[in-house]
Amino acid sequence: MFVSAKGMYYTTDEGQEVLDGVSGMWCVNAGHGREPITEAIRAQAGQMDYATAFQMGHPLAFELATRLTTLLPGDLDHVFFANSGSEAVDTALKIALAYHRARGEGTRTRFIGRERGYHGVGFGGTAVGGIVNNRKQFGNMLGGVDHLPHTHNLEKNAFSRGQPTWGAELADDLEKLVALHDASTIAAVIVEPMAGSTGVLSPTGWLSRPAARDLHPARYPADFR
Ligand SMILES: Cc1ncc(COP(=O)(O)O)c(C=O)c1O
Incomplete structure (x- = not known):
């Protein structure tokens, strides 16, 4: 005690x-x-x-x-306060839905998380999270959720100086999900830069990939972040 x-x-x-x-x-x-x-x-x-x-x-x-x-990075200049990380994540997912709806793209409802990710204890956060025991206990309470692969790979990442370069190709799975469902159905992708709850997992080269909006600007509205 x-x-x-x-x-x-x-x-x-x-x-x-x-x-x-x-x-x-x-x-x-x-x-x-x-x-x-x-x-x-x-x-x-x-x-x-x-x-x-x-x-x-x-x-x-x-x-x-x-x-x-x-x-905050870039031109992020709005803040929405919440009482916890879990509430913040569920709110962020809702803001993404409302944002697309307000722009007349209400078909964008699919969320994409990452295996071994943790996004809190709310229904939304648990669904986009990738913690097996949480998903086993509570099922998939939010429909239309996919997961990208996690970045843990001891063989490739061990003894790296600085951030491992391996892993950038994992981001290609996002392209596969876009090809499978079509971009018009996807509301948001949520990942922790540095995962922490199922072991501290390096981001690897994953997040250094050019953003999808830079690779395919035509798919995204001008103000899309
Ligand atoms: C990435 C991430 N999202 C959400 C949460 C949930 O935050 P809270 O415990 O404040 O609800 C955590 C907590 O560790 C977290 O690391």
Whole structure:
């Protein structure tokens, strides 16, 4: 039983310190019990603990969104806050559907994930994820989902300096899925650049492939990312 935490150590109910080698589970990266963070939480709870987000806003949410956009690549300049990664993934899948529908391409409903991928515990995230035990337990609750191959290959990737060059050809499977279903049926592809939940899997050369929209610009609207 852990009863307290400070910096990178937990303390058990028997007073033993335990190194938190995984930062909570990658969510306490700034360390436990950091005073500036604790103080900010305390101050905000004292000023306003909660306000409905329906038709309302708070200046700090806009300030954070603005700061985030300076970190995002390219011209990504919109932020949609969610309560967890699982909620964010399900929301992203829904945004993809709504985006295509709004453009008059409501046939784009198919999602493509990757084997061994993890995208959270929601129905959408579990369906596009590639974790066998989750899929075994819950079935395929979202229709129209395909998976690309994962990038783990010890023989090809072992002892690489930097990112392995092997694996770029795995991206060709996306072309095969497009040929099988037609691009007009595909809403989105979702992959983790660096997979982490079924072992830390290198992206290999996979994500360095030119984006499909660059290879086949005619298939994509001008504002498609
Ligand atoms: C790539 C990815 N997507 C989604 C999730 C789910 O996030 P959460 O646990 O906050 O629901 C995780 C969590 O590790 C993740 O690594």
